[in-house]
Amino acid sequence: MNDLIPGARVDGELLYHGQDLYGAGVDPVSVRRWIGMVFQKPNPFPKSIYDNIAWGPRTLGMRKGLDERVERALTQAALWDEVKNRLKRSALALSGGQQQRLCIARALAVEPEVILLDEPASALDPIATSSIEDLIHELKRDYTIVIVTHNMQQAARVADLTAFFSLDVRDDGARTGILVEYDETQKIFTQPGDPRTEGYVTGRFG
Amino acid sequence: MRLSFQEGLDQVQAALQEEGELVLRALRGALNALWAQDLELADEVIAFDDEIDAMYFDVQERLEVLLARQTPVASDLRLVLALLHSNLHLERMGDYCVTIAKLTKLVPDVEPEHKLVDAFSDMGARAEGMLRVALDAFATRDLERATSLVELDELIDRSNRRVVGQVLALAADPERLEWGLRMITVSRCLERIGDHAVDIGEQVAYLVTGEFREFTDASRGGEPLG
Numbered sequence: 001m002n003d004l005i006p007g008a009r010v011d012g013e014l015l016y017h018g019q020d021l022y023g024a025g026v027d028p029v030s031v032r033r034w035i036g037m038v039f040q041k042p043n044p045f046p047k048s049i050y051d052n053i054a055w056g057p058r059t060l061g062m063r064k065g066l067d068e069r070v071e072r073a074l075t076q077a078a079l080w081d082e083v084k085n086r087l088k089r090s091a092l093a094l095s096g097g098q099q100q101r102l103c104i105a106r107a108l109a110v111e112p113e114v115i116l117l118d119e120p121a122s123a124l125d126p127i128a129t130s131s132i133e134d135l136i137h138e139l140k141r142d143y144t145i146v147i148v149t150h151n152m153q154q155a156a157r158v159a160d161l162t163a164f165f166s167l168d169v170r171d172d173g174a175r176t177g178i179l180v181e182y183d184e185t186q187k188i189f190t191q192p193g194d195p196r197t198e199g200y201v202t203g204r205f206g
Numbered sequence: 207m208r209l210s211f212q213e214g215l216d217q218v219q220a221a222l223q224e225e226g227e228l229v230l231r232a233l234r235g236a237l238n239a240l241w242a243q244d245l246e247l248a249d250e251v252i253a254f255d256d257e258i259d260a261m262y263f264d265v266q267e268r269l270e271v272l273l274a275r276q277t278p279v280a281s282d283l284r285l286v287l288a289l290l291h292s293n294l295h296l297e298r299m300g301d302y303c304v305t306i307a308k309l310t311k312l313v314p315d316v317e318p319e320h321k322l323v324d325a326f327s328d329m330g331a332r333a334e335g336m337l338r339v340a341l342d343a344f345a346t347r348d349l350e351r352a353t354s355l356v357e358l359d360e361l362i363d364r365s366n367r368r369v370v371g372q373v374l375a376l377a378a379d380p381e382r383l384e385w386g387l388r389m390i391t392v393s394r395c396l397e398r399i400g401d402h403a404v405d406i407g408e409q410v411a412y413l414v415t416g417e418f419r420e421f422t423d424a425s426r427g428g429e430p431l432g
Binding site for chain 1: 208209210211270271274275276277
C-alpha cells in the first residue's frame with residue numbers, strides 16, 4: 001500500500017521469519033495469506049455474510065469444509081451467535097461493531113499467523129470497542145496481533161508490548177517516521193525510558 | 207466486559223487476602239513464641255516477614271499496572287484505592303509481628319509475669335479476630351462487619367491500658383521491670399494491629415459507600431493510651 005503514496009520510501013528491512021517483506025521476489029498474495037489485515041473503517045464486501053468470510057479461503061483454494069471454516073472464523077470473532085441465522089443476508093446490514101468483527105472473521109478465515117489491526121475501534125462506540133478489545137484478548141492466544149492506535153488508553157489496555165512511533169522533522173522540513181521506544185506495555189505506561197514517550201503518554205505534547 | 211481488567215481486579219483482591227493469611231500466620235507465630243519463649247520460632251517469625259513483604263510488593267505492583275493500564279473509575283477506582291491502603295496496613299501489621307518476635311528474643315531468661323502473658327494471649331486472639339473480620343468484610347463488602355471493628359478495637363485498647371499498671375507493679379525487681387517495659391511495647395504492637403484492622407474496615411466502608419470517613423477520631427474523645 002505504501003507503493004500507492006507518491007514519494008514514499010522505505011529504508012531498512014521488515015523481517016518476517018527472517019525474510020524481508022520488502023525484498024525482491026516476495027509474493028504479495030503469499031504475504032496476505034500469513035498476515036491478515038483489518039482496517040479502521042469496517043469494509044465488508046457488498047455480499048452476504050457467508051460470502052465475505054468464504055472469500056479468502058475460496059481465493060486460496062481452501063474449498064474443503066468451507067461451512068465449518070466460516071463458522072469457526074465467525075465464532076472466533078465472537079459474531080457467530082448474532083449472525084448464524086442470517087448468513088445469506090447482506091453484510092452491509094450489520095451494525096458498525098458487527099461489521100468490524102466480520103472483517104476480523106474474514107481475516108481469520110484463512111488462518112493467518114499475524115493479524116494487523118489499523119485503528120480497529122476508532123469508528124465504533126464504547127460498547128462495540130469493548131467487545132473488540134475482549135476479542136483481541138481472546139485471539140492473542142492463537143495469533144500474533146499488531147494493533148495501530150492513537151488511543152493510548154487502548155494501547156495500555158490491550159497490548160502486551162507497545163511501540164511508540166513519532167515524527168522527526170529535519171531543519172529542511174523533511175519528515176521521517178521514527179520508532180522512539182519499544183518495550184513492555186507496563187513499562188511504557190509506568191516508567192517510559194524516553195522523555196518523548198513520557199511526554200506523549202502523559203498528554204504533554206510538543 | 208473488559209475481561210482482562212476484571213481478571214486483574216480479581217487477582218489483586220485474591221493476593222490481598224493471601225497477604226492477610228500470611229499476616230495471621232506471623233501473628234500466631236509471634237504470640238506462640240512469646241508464650242513459650244521459643245527463640246527459634248521468634249527467628250522464624252522474623253524471617254517470615256520477607257514473604258509478607260514480597261506479597262506487599264506484588265499487590266503494589268499489580269495495582270500500579272491496573273492504574274496505568276486500565277484507568278479505573280467509579281467503584282473500580284475506589285476498589286483500587288482501598289486495596290492500596292489496605293495493602294500498606296497489612297504490611298505494617300506484619301512489621302508489628304516482627305517487633306513482638308524481636309522483643310521475645312531480647313528477654314529470654316526472665317520468668318514471664320503470667321498475668322501479663324495471659325493478657326497478651328487475650329489481646330492477640332482479639333487482634334487475630336479483628337484481622338479476620340477486616341479481611342472478610344473486604345471480601346464480602348460487608349459494611350456492618352467493617353463497622354463492628356470499632357467495638358472490637360475498644361476491647362484491645364482497654365487491655366493495652368491495663369498493661370501499664372501491671373508493669374508498674376514489677377518495679378521492685380529491676381530485671382522483671384526491664385522485661386515489663388519491653389512488654390509495654392508488645393502490648394502496644396497488638397493494640398496497633400487492632401488499629402490497622404479498623405483502618406482496613408474504614409477502607410471497606412469507603413469502597414461500599416463512596417464516602418471516606420474515620421470510624422473514630424483520634425484527636426477527640428477516648429482515653430489516653432497507656
